[in-house]
Each structure stands twice: as C-alpha cells, then as structure tokens.
Amino acid sequence: QTVVTQEPSFSVSPGGTVTLTCALSSGSVSSTHYPSWYQQTPGQPPRTLIYNTNTRSSGVPDRFSGSILGNKAALTITGAQADDESNYYCALYMGSGGVFGGGTKLTVL
Amino acid sequence: EVQLVESGGGLVKPGGSLRLSCAASGFTFTNAWMSWVRQAPGKGLEWVGRIKSKINGVTTDYAAPVKGRFTISRDDAKNTLYLEVNSLKTEDTAVYYCSALGYPQYFQYWGQGTLVTVSS
Numbered sequence: 001q002t003v004v005t006q007e008p009s010f011s012v013s014p015g016g017t018v019t020l021t022c023a024l025s026s027g028s029v030s031s032t033h034y035p036s037w038y039q040q041t042p043g044q045p046p047r048t049l050i051y052n053t054n055t056r057s058s059g060v061p062d063r064f065s066g067s068i069l070g071n072k073a074a075l076t077i078t079g080a081q082a083d084d085e086s087n088y089y090c091a092l093y094m095g096s097g098g099v100f101g102g103g104t105k106l107t108v109l
Numbered sequence: 110e111v112q113l114v115e116s117g118g119g120l121v122k123p124g125g126s127l128r129l130s131c132a133a134s135g136f137t138f139t140n141a142w143m144s145w146v147r148q149a150p151g152k153g154l155e156w157v158g159r160i161k162s163k164i165n166g167v168t169t170d171y172a173a174p175v176k177g178r179f180t181i182s183r184d185d186a187k188n189t190l191y192l193e194v195n196s197l198k199t200e201d202t203a204v205y206y207c208s209a210l211g212y213p214q215y216f217q218y219w220g221q222g223t224l225v226t227v228s229s
Contacts, residue, residue, distance in 0.1 A: 034214045038216065045221055091215065091216065097159055097170045098156040
C-alpha cells in the first residue's frame with residue numbers, strides 16, 4: 001500500500017520562507033507522479049495551489065512555488081503571511097488514482 | 110463560474126446505503142474526469158475514486174477501503190456525478206467532496222462537500 005508522508009506540522013515567522021515536503025513510502029517522487037498541492041482552512045473545501053509539480057493554479061500568488069527536491073515533492077512559501085496559516089496537502093498520481101499525504105498544519109507566528 | 114454542488118448526505122445506520130449527487134456547471138462536464146474525495150472529522154483528505162469521461166470509456170477506479178462497496182457513476186445529460194455508498198461502516202463518516210480533475214491528474218475544482226454520518 002502506497003503511503004505519502006508530509007511533516008505533521010511546521011512553523012514560520014511572518015515574512016519568512018518555509019518548504020513543506022511530500023515523500024513516498026517506497027521510492028522517489030518524480031514529475032510522473034504529477035505532484036499537486038492544496039490549501040485548506042477548517043470548515044472549507046480545499047483550494048488548489050500547485051499542479052504538475054510547479055504550475056500555479058489561477059489566482060494563486062507567486063509566493064507559492066512547487067518543485068522536486070531530491071526524492072520528494074516540495075511546496076515553498078516565500079514571504080509567509082498570516083493568512084497562509086492553514087493545512088496543506090500534497091497529492092500524487094499513482095496510475096489508477098490519487099493518493100493524498102496526511103497534511104501539514106502550518107502555523108505563522 | 111464553475112460550480113460543484115453536492116447533496117444527499119445525512120445520518121445513516123451501519124450497513125445502510127446512500128446516494129450522493131454532485132451537480133456540475135460552468136465547464137464541459139461531458140469531457141471531464143471526475144472524482145470523489147472524503148475527509149473524516151479532524152482528519153486529512155482521502156481519495157475515494159474517479160470516473161473517466163465517456164470518450165475515455167467511463168471507467169472507474171476506487172481506493173482499497175471502498176472498493177466493492179462504493180460505486181461512482183455519471184449522467185452527462187444532467188451534468189451530474191453520483192456516488193452510491195453501500196454497506197456503510199462507522200469509519201465512512203466524513204465530508205464527501207466532488208472534484209473535477211484537471212490535466213494532468215489533479216483536483217482542479219472542488220465542491221463544498223456533503224456530510225455523511227454513519228452511526229447507530
């Protein structure tokens with residue numbers, strides 16, 4: 001069974017930079033997994049941030065960027081703002097469907 | 110404007126069934142691959158399954174925990190996606206989101222979700 005792992009929590013100072021990662025239980029994440037990233041605040045549906053590793057969804061500020069770092073997918077937030085405090089989920093395409101990571105709770109303080 | 114509006118959630122006893130619907134507008138539903146994603150209370154997102162478009166054979170795929178119990182279907186004439194959930198277990202309690210898939214293979218649009226509670 002495929003498991004996708006994210007940091008459970010992360011903290012960043014306002015204006016700071018943070019990189020969240022998304023790893024596979026076995027093997028490396030590559031562009032063929034079409035990594036995507038979603039932001040969710042409690043009580044709201046997810047908001048699509050990044051798809052196809054590094055393409056920003058419409059309306060997403062350029063302080064959000066995606067990449068492959070080593071054997072993981074990564075989401076970097078540059079110049080974090082208070083309203084970036086949210087849960088962040090990655091998703092990987094595994095051939096017959098998608099698998100989500102467990103999510104990272106990001107605190108901005 | 111793209112809209113996905115889920116309905117059909119509610120309280121159901123273990124072993125029961127429900128049919129969830131997702132009414133789509135603002136995009137060409139006929140060409141879209143569609144997916145269901147769920148989120149248990151206080152937990153993360155979980156992919157449930159997807160259905161391809163008619164031109165791609167309307168084939169379906171499911172996550173292991175729901176395979177054999179859940180069925181995804183679509184009515185392109187009504188721009189509506191369905192999720193038939195049977196043999197429900199308490200661990201199926203979740204908000205169920207419908208999502209339109211973008212290329213390549215990402216959850217492009219999301220509905221607001223419908224809550225399914227399985228409890229005796």
